[in-house]
Amino acid sequence: xxxxxLAATFERLCASGRRALIPxxxxxxxxxxxxxxxxxxxxAAGADVIELGVPFSDPMADGPVIQRAGERALAAGIGLAxxxxxxxxxxxxxxxxxVVLMGYANPIEAWEHRHGxxxxxxxxxxxxxxxxLVVDYPPEECEAFAATLRAHGLDLIFLLAPTSTDExxxxxxRLASGYVYYxxxxxxxxxxxxxxxxxxxxxxxxxxxxxVPVGVGFGIxxxxxxxxxARSADAVVIGTRLIQLLENEPxxxxxxxxxxxxxxxxxxxxxxxxxxxxxA
Numbered sequence: 001x002x003x004x005x006l007a008a009t010f011e012r013l014c015a016s017g018r019r020a021l022i023p024x025x026x027x028x029x030x031x032x033x034x035x036x037x038x039x040x041x042x043x044a045a046g047a048d049v050i051e052l053g054v055p056f057s058d059p060m061a062d063g064p065v066i067q068r069a070g071e072r073a074l075a076a077g078i079g080l081a082x083x084x085x086x087x088x089x090x091x092x093x094x095x096x097x098x099v100v101l102m103g104y105a106n107p108i109e110a111w112e113h114r115h116g117x118x119x120x121x122x123x124x125x126x127x128x129x130x131x132x133l134v135v136d137y138p139p140e141e142c143e144a145f146a147a148t149l150r151a152h153g154l155d156l157i158f159l160l161a162p163t164s165t166d167e168x169x170x171x172x173x174r175l176a177s178g179y180v181y182y183x184x185x186x187x188x189x190x191x192x193x194x195x196x197x198x199x200x201x202x203x204x205x206x207x208x209x210x211x212v213p214v215g216v217g218f219g220i221x222x223x224x225x226x227x228x229x230a231r232s233a234d235a236v237v238i239g240t241r242l243i244q245l246l247e248n249e250p251x252x253x254x255x256x257x258x259x260x261x262x263x264x265x266x267x268x269x270x271x272x273x274x275x276x277x278x279x280a
Contacts, residue, residue: 003154003155018269019235019236019269020048020215020234023258024243026052029070029243039094051237053239056107066239087101087128090128100131100132104135121151122152135159158180159180169208169210179215180212183217184216199233213235217238227269227271
């Protein structure tokens with residue numbers, strides 16, 4: 001069972017034949033005091049789910065753009081405690097939009113070392129988080145963690161890749177809730193050469209084992225690439241291009257810049273015929 005907000009969001013979109021738009025931003029970037037305003041601006045512009053990056057010093061799956069964003073946030077003193085506070089502040093005005101934390105194992109394990117076993121799931125749920133994507137937690141080692149999250153009403157989001165075997169996909173299918181994030185190409189975030197034909201060919205293999213929605217990310221940079229992926233995916237995840245647009249923006253302009261970008265992507269997704277968008 002998925003977290004209530006995530007489940008309700010995907011059910012609503014599926015019923016209307018629309019695809020989910022999931023923007024990613026790094027918490028504390030481009031300035032710590034703008035994150036909550038960014039989240040609200042993106043929701044108002046059409047974001048359905050927010051992926052909020054937890055800054056980490058060794059982000060192995062991230063390309064240089066998101067690495068720089070994380071470094072700036074870390075330099076500004078943003079850690080997991082501050083990220084959870086941002087979610088609490090966001091929830092003061094928005095109780096409907098799902099928020100998924102995306103990051104790495106180290107901050108979670110450090111939190112649990114300080115606060116005790118199971119404390120991360122409890123704190124995340126109390127803050128208003130809906131799901132967690134931990135890049136370096138393989139599914140083979142996640143059954144207990146997934147169960148702890150589920151006990152607190154949180155989803156564990158897994159990554160799949162072009163190199164994923166049927167056995168790995170089946171294991172993810174047994175553990176995943178909320179949605180699955182398919183990395184559309186080999187490499188780190190921000191890599192180019194999106195091959196939509198390969199995405200279309202891979203998704204039936206994933207859906208043979210996975211019953212939750214499938215989002216696609218990596219390599220989606222504009223309305224055209226988002227629309228192409230959305231013809232076969234349940235959700236489009238886009239982060240690097242958004243981070244690039246925000247990198248040099250002053251605090252007062254950042255929410256408007258993010259909103260304009262999200263609005264363009266939302267319009268492209270909604271321009272798809274409903275039958276095509278529903279995978280019919």
